[in-house]
Structure formats: C-alpha cells, structure tokens
Amino acid sequence: DALRQLSLTDCFLSSVTLIFVCVQGHRLKNSDNQTYQALNAMRAQRRVLISGTPIQNDLLEYFSLVHFVNAGILGTAQEFKKRFELPILRGRDADASERDREVGEEKLKELISIVNRCLIRRTSDILSKYLPVKIEQVVCCRLTPLQTELYKHFLRKAKSVRTLQEGKISVSALSSITSLKKLCNHPALIYEKCVEGEEGFEGALNLFPPDYSTKVVEPQLSGKMLVLDYILALTRTTTSDKVVLISNYTQTMDLFEKLCRARSYPYVRLDGTMSIKKRAKIVERFNSSTSPEFIFMLSSKAGGCGLNLIGANRLVMFDPDWNPANDEQAMARVWRDGQKKTCYIYRLLSTGTIEEKILQRQAHKKALSSCVVDEETDVERHFSLGVLKELFTLNEETISDTHDRFHCHRCVNGREVRPPADESDCTSDLSQWNHCFSKKGLKDQVLKASWDAAVSFVFYQRSHEEQKGAV
Numbered sequence: 001d002a003l004r005q006l007s008l009t010d011c012f013l014s015s016v017t018l019i020f021v022c023v024q025g026h027r028l029k030n031s032d033n034q035t036y037q038a039l040n041a042m043r044a045q046r047r048v049l050i051s052g053t054p055i056q057n058d059l060l061e062y063f064s065l066v067h068f069v070n071a072g073i074l075g076t077a078q079e080f081k082k083r084f085e086l087p088i089l090r091g092r093d094a095d096a097s098e099r100d101r102e103v104g105e106e107k108l109k110e111l112i113s114i115v116n117r118c119l120i121r122r123t124s125d126i127l128s129k130y131l132p133v134k135i136e137q138v139v140c141c142r143l144t145p146l147q148t149e150l151y152k153h154f155l156r157k158a159k160s161v162r163t164l165q166e167g168k169i170s171v172s173a174l175s176s177i178t179s180l181k182k183l184c185n186h187p188a189l190i191y192e193k194c195v196e197g198e199e200g201f202e203g204a205l206n207l208f209p210p211d212y213s214t215k216v217v218e219p220q221l222s223g224k225m226l227v228l229d230y231i232l233a234l235t236r237t238t239t240s241d242k243v244v245l246i247s248n249y250t251q252t253m254d255l256f257e258k259l260c261r262a263r264s265y266p267y268v269r270l271d272g273t274m275s276i277k278k279r280a281k282i283v284e285r286f287n288s289s290t291s292p293e294f295i296f297m298l299s300s301k302a303g304g305c306g307l308n309l310i311g312a313n314r315l316v317m318f319d320p321d322w323n324p325a326n327d328e329q330a331m332a333r334v335w336r337d338g339q340k341k342t343c344y345i346y347r348l349l350s351t352g353t354i355e356e357k358i359l360q361r362q363a364h365k366k367a368l369s370s371c372v373v374d375e376e377t378d379v380e381r382h383f384s385l386g387v388l389k390e391l392f393t394l395n396e397e398t399i400s401d402t403h404d405r406f407h408c409h410r411c412v413n414g415r416e417v418r419p420p421a422d423e424s425d426c427t428s429d430l431s432q433w434n435h436c437f438s439k440k441g442l443k444d445q446v447l448k449a450s451w452d453a454a455v456s457f458v459f460y461q462r463s464h465e466e467q468k469g470a471v
Helices: 008-013 034-040 059-069 077-092 098-115 124-130 145-157 159-165 172-185 187-196 223-238 250-263 276-287 324-331 354-372 401-406 445-454
Strands: 019-023 046-050 134-141 243-247 267-270 295-299 314-317 343-350 434-436 455-462
Touching: 034 059, 046 059, 059 077, 077 098, 134 223, 134 445, 145 172, 145 187, 159 172, 172 187, 172 223, 172 250, 172 354, 187 250, 223 243, 223 250, 223 314, 223 343, 223 445, 243 250, 250 267, 250 295, 267 276, 314 324, 324 343, 324 354, 343 354, 343 445, 354 401, 401 455, 445 455
Parallel strands: 019 046, 134 343, 243 295, 243 314, 267 295, 314 343
Antiparallel strands: 134 455, 434 455
C-alpha cells in the first residue's frame, strides 16, 4: 500500500523496502555482461527474477540467476562448478560409469534442495486446458541430390573440418557450421561462396545445373524448401488457416519472399530493420480475420519473443537454433491466449545432417533443464557430450539419425508398435513422442499430403486431449 502511494523518487528516498523485479530474467544468464553488472549494483532488499527458461545452455547460467537473487547460496562460480556442475554433467553423459551416475544424482538432489529455498516453478501445463490443442511435429526432410553432393564436397575440402577430425578446434569451424546450416536450407544460400571458391567450396560451382540462377527460387533443389512449398500450397487450398514462417537467417527469408511472389501468396515480413511502431501495426493487421495476408515471415532473432500472432494457427520453424529456448519462444507465437483454432507446429530438419545434431544437442540441454529445474528423475541419457566431431558428418543411409540414436524400444522392424506411456513427459524427451516412418501414421492431413515431397521421418505429439464441452 505504501509503495502505491509513493512516486519512484520517493521510493528511493524513503525507508520503504524496495523489490527489484526482472521479467525475462534469463537475460541475466551471463554475470559478466554489462546488464547483469549494472542491475546487480542497484540496491534492493528483495530481488525477483521471472523466467520460463532458466537453463538455456548450461548450469553456469543457472548459477548466475540464482546468485543474482540470493548471492552466496551456491558459493562462488568456481566453487559451484567444482561442487555441482562437473559431477552433474559427468553423470548425465551417455557414456558415464555407474559410479559417475550415482555421484551426479546425489549432487543433483543436493543442488535442488538448496535452490528450492528461493525457487517457485510453474510450467505451461497449467494453461493447456485454457488453450486449443497444439500438434507439434519434427519433420525430417531428405536432402536433394544437389544438396548431398555439395555437402559431401564441403566435408572433403574444408580445412577446418579436417583439423577438427584430428581433434583440433579452429575459429573457422564456426564458419563451417554456418555454411552447412545454410546449405541445409537451400543451395542458393552458398552459391556465392561457390562462385568465389571459398574454403570448402573450391570447384563446387560445377555441381550446380548449367542454367542455375539465383533470381528465382527453385524449391526442388532443397528438401526442406520443397516440403515447405507443399505445406503452404495445401494449407492455402484446403484450409482457411494462416501461417507464421520463421528462420534464423534473413537470407532464407529472402528466399521465402521469392517463393511467395512466385505463388502469389499475400505476406508480411518482420525482421530487425522494422521499427517497433510499425511492428505493432502489422501484427494487429495480420491478426485481423479480414486481413488478406496469408503468411507472416518472422526473423527469430527480431521477433521470436513477445509477439502475439494468434491470427495464424500454423507455424513453420524452418531451421533449428542451438539454444532450445530460442526455438521454444519462437514456436509459442501462435499457441497463446486468444487462440481459438487447433495449432500445428512444423519443425523442419534435413535428414542425417548437422541439423539433426543440433536437435540432439537441444534434447541434451532440455533434459538437463528438466532434471535440475523440473526435478524429473527418469530423463533418458541419449547423447554423449563428445559429439563435436560428429557435427561434420553426413549420414546418407538413415531416415532419422536422431531416432537411430534413441535405440527405440517401441519400434519393431522399423515401425512403432507401442505408443508412449500415458505419463510420458514429451516436453523434455523426444524419444517419448509418437513417430512414424510413413504417412499412414499421421493425423495432420496437410503434412500427410506433403510426405512424398521429401519427408523421411516424423516425430509428433499433442499438447493435450481436447475436453468435451470446452468453450
């Protein structure tokens, strides 16, 4: 009551207890950045952080958040690393010994008991009954012959790849990762590198068709782009739904624009160049049932957080981010308060490539978060931490490298014969999702009709079962 009667200046000058509240608190995950240090220097008797994703990459981020609200409860960063982080990570490794796992579990329980003194955890499950059903699908798309040849050519030629296979990490390895990710999206994104003969792409120009041109988009040259083309066409002709289309790269969004113009799809685009005022106007217009726009193109970096795009109920995540929280935030643009229709989320991945490795790293991070924050005790250990070398491989024989690594106990002769257990937590464990090797198992008619384009495998799950008589 006293705070409501005082101005901000009065608050600082009086003896009233000050409460410091930080929304999107995960932005303070790095104690070395200026934002963290500036806010940490402010005097307040009480500090509150609000975040749905307190662990995005590693446990040290979690330490930074806990330390901000309760300094010293976990010791120093070095003490935390030695006492908790290292033994927990060793125990979480797929190759961990039984003793390492036991020690890791003990340290995990100790960490949870300490942090629970200052933590209140609520998940999105409590909102599910107030929202329509969400059907999330991870769609593995085969590379085209051109993509396959370019991919193998790069792995043979790039010096950074060879040094990495020898156990050495170079700065150029990061650039190589980006090149492979762009190639997975469409060969057009690395065409200029081939023209200029950059490292790894020497002589690769000869692999392109003789009449190739970047002036128009050719969906048939990319497995994911071809599947996207089918999804958009079928959504447009068989439903009244709108689509949100998300990518991490503005270059990929340029290709989306070319595709929309070629197919005469009305669209709007939001990226980092758009002002805040203009963003609000186009979002409001797109959400209107009378607006003509069919597609909302969105840069995940510019608009992946905070936007309400309930005018659409289908969302395509065209490429994965290393940080699972970034993808989760982006995919939540349509499944939120105010949505009235069933939501369909499509996460496209190139089969057997670096994109599946990224998904696997996401699964490892989400499993870690599930254990530490949500106190899940049965999260599977599917992936070893020593996967860096495997980033630069191509598995041409698989229909899903991720499913292969699960050693799935619910499949017989390549077919799912037993559904996930009713109590399975699909939010953190992809192996507990339904999955299918053919379109026969799909309920989503749009994806089912798109299967023959280039789909090799699909993981899928429903958020919840729709309640009868629900409004």
